[in-house]
Amino acid sequence: MKVKVVDNLCIGCGACAALVPDEFDINDNGIAYALNSKVKDNNKDLVKDAKENCPTGAISVEENE
Ligand code: SF4
Numbered sequence: 835m836k837v838k839v840v841d842n843l844c845i846g847c848g849a850c851a852a853l854v855p856d857e858f859d860i861n862d863n864g865i866a867y868a869l870n871s872k873v874k875d876n877n878k879d880l881v882k883d884a885k886e887n888c889p890t891g892a893i894s895v896e897e898n899e
Contacts, residue, residue, distance in 0.1 A: 835872065835873040835878050835881065835895060835896065835897055836868075836871070836872060836873065836895070836896040837857065837858075837868045837873050837881050837885070837893060837894070837895050837896075838868060838893070838894050838896075839858070839865070839866045839867055839868060839892050839893055839894075840892045840893075840894065841865050843890045843891060843892035844865045844866050844888075844890065844892040845889070845890055845892075846860060846864035846865055846866065847889060848860055848866075849884070849887055849888065849889070850866050850884040850887075850888060850893060851866060853880060853883060853884045853887065854877055854880040854881055854883075854884050856869065856870075856874060856877055857869055857870060857873060857874070857877050857880070857881055857884075858884065866892070866893075873895075881893075881895060882895065
């Protein structure tokens with residue numbers, strides 16, 4: 835599984851990084867980014883939750899990669 839943050843949709847609320855700090859961080863511009871090229875197996879459900887809870891729909895998940 836891969837996860838991406840669409841920069842121009844993210845408002846930097848920090849919810850994703852708070853929920854899954856292993857997978858998301860906030861950059862110097864206040865925008866979230868994915869920390870890993872592939873989501874760790876034990877974080878997959880949390881990453882899906884982060885996607886569902888992102889207030890702007892900025893998180894996209896590719897299940898098959
Ligand atoms: S939850 Fe969404 S809007 Fe908030 S920091 Fe993460 S990607 Fe950005």
